[in-house]
Amino acid sequence: MSLLEVRELEVAYPGGAAAVRGVDLSLAAGEKLGIAGESGCGKSTLALALLRLLPAGTRTGGRILLDGEDVLTMKWGRVRAVRWAGASIVFQGAMHSLNAVHRVGDQIAEPILLHHKATPAGARKRTGELLEQVGLPAARADAYPHELSGGQRQRVMIAMALACDPRLIVADEPTTALDVMIQAQILRLIEELVSEQETGLIMISHDLAVLADTCDRLAVMYAGRIVEEGPARQVYDDARHPYGRALSEAFPRIGDPASRFAPHGLPGDPPDPAAVPSGCAFHPRCPVALDVCATRDQPLRAAGPERRAACVHVEGAGFGGTPAAGAGARAPDAEARSSTP
Template identity: 80%
Template sequence: MTTQPMPSALPEQPEQPSRSLLEVRGLHVTYGSGASAVPAVRGVDLAVPAGGKLGVAGESGCGKSTLALALLRLLPASARVSGEILLDGEDVLTMRWGRLRAVRWAGASIVFQGAMHSLNAVHRIGEQIAEPLLVHGRSTTGAARNQAGALLEQVGLPASRAQAYPHELSGGQRQRVMIAMALACEPRLIVADEPTTALDVMIQAQILRLIEELVASQDIGLLMISHDLAVLADTCDRLAVMYAGRVVEEGPARDVYDAAHHPYGRALASAFPRIGDAASRRAPKGLPGDPPDPSALPGGCAFHPRCPVALEVCAHEDMVLRDTGSGRRVACVRAGTEAGA
């Protein structure tokens, strides 16, 4: 009787890296064409894992809102977009219209700044929250009304407010309604574009806590945009700083806020007084001048005309993001040096 050899153990398969919920690769957005072309976003690479929270910061005009609109192809027809925007592995930029329509609200949704301008003044709140449920075939008319009330309660408003019109609500209440609408179809990603800019500090704190709790409890990915590094550092896991359409620094949110490696990140962080820091309260720092006009960007590093530590090379050589350790990327010739860190 012959003995069959025992089968050898199968080789251990290497662990596959987890795919990001959202991955932006080499994103470029340009308004217009030819000599009048205006580059608003220039080669942005970002990623948001499921349940992760990424903040994007920068002054007005740095490309933050254009980035947000590009994620779901909400840009005007004059915009030319290239690169990849992978949502759960699917490229939003190449989706057919029917698939894109299905992804909006259900796969990803956006909370815009200025809720009064985003809500329809002539429709009741409950009708507007129910609309995405009906459009996506997730509910009947009667059930959608009940779900609208439940969503309002989820964001801290009584279900009875579903009968109100937008003008009958306060600014904070309207922003809560926008969050309820964003959650209606149970998306995996929420993009929040300056969700607390028009609110007082007490209501702002409440809205931020609400967003954090919802993201944590429902394992939702969050990409939050703001000009305020302090808000993002307190809310997000990671932070990306944009300038002139590019990411100039990215890393753990608290690390970037407390000790940015890029001069622009340091300037943004120091522009806000810090509680307990008498020097920053009496004389908050900042930067002279304004961000460059996207249609007339300076040569070399776009930040060098305003940079307090610029070198001669900065005027001629454009800087690209490079790893500097500890999960950080910085686009600065001084990154990693004593002057840059």
């Protein structure tokens, strides 16, 4: 049985905006899954839904099975028990997540006291061990968040996420505000801790290169749906969906001068969740869309070994096979070759 099974997940905010539309995911213990996409594609909403952290009034459907239990139908007491102990989350922007008037050690110790019923002395000892595990001296437990650097605060957030030995960690843009060197250290730390403890990891980012280096599998989201999924490095190097290809090509690659001086990308923005286009939601921005894309949505289908993509150009879709083929194909927009997502 998988550690996490998400089936036909639907999330709609008050007012009817559908932020997540029929998402299917699975994650094994010790596996690392990356979720990529532009802002507004539903990544963070999906992360919040996994632990029922969505605002009041949000409507959800489908199933989220964590170790066989449906998170969406759990009683609140059970949900509180699952958070931290069963699954935890590392938010982006640690300064906004940490309490500015409490020492970081007290904040790490709080879930230990609550879930493990530890003594104050035992919680302090465990807090020191966690800080050292993430590369900080145990003495930093007495610091307030403003006394730590951005990288140190993010390490504290990771220590908090590990406090109760969860089976699943969700990391939502954990390195967004950090410089490149600190980002690399944090990503390496997360990868090592997850591998050592056989913890399942879902990492969310707009940066496919980061996810390709860190994760085993990669899922690309657009307009609340997963449009491509497969082994992370394969999706990054050879995306089968035009949107995944655009995300990958938006980042210059070391040793490839062409990508440095002529990065590819896409014009425009993801659609408003309250007004998703008919057919394939990506078709208004797609440089290889066919006429049928405006009227018929595409399901995820096999696009190679362990790969899936929701595109008419995937072999077996019945619409011509390659992005350049098929009557009614639109010419790539020149702007798509000069703008970035």
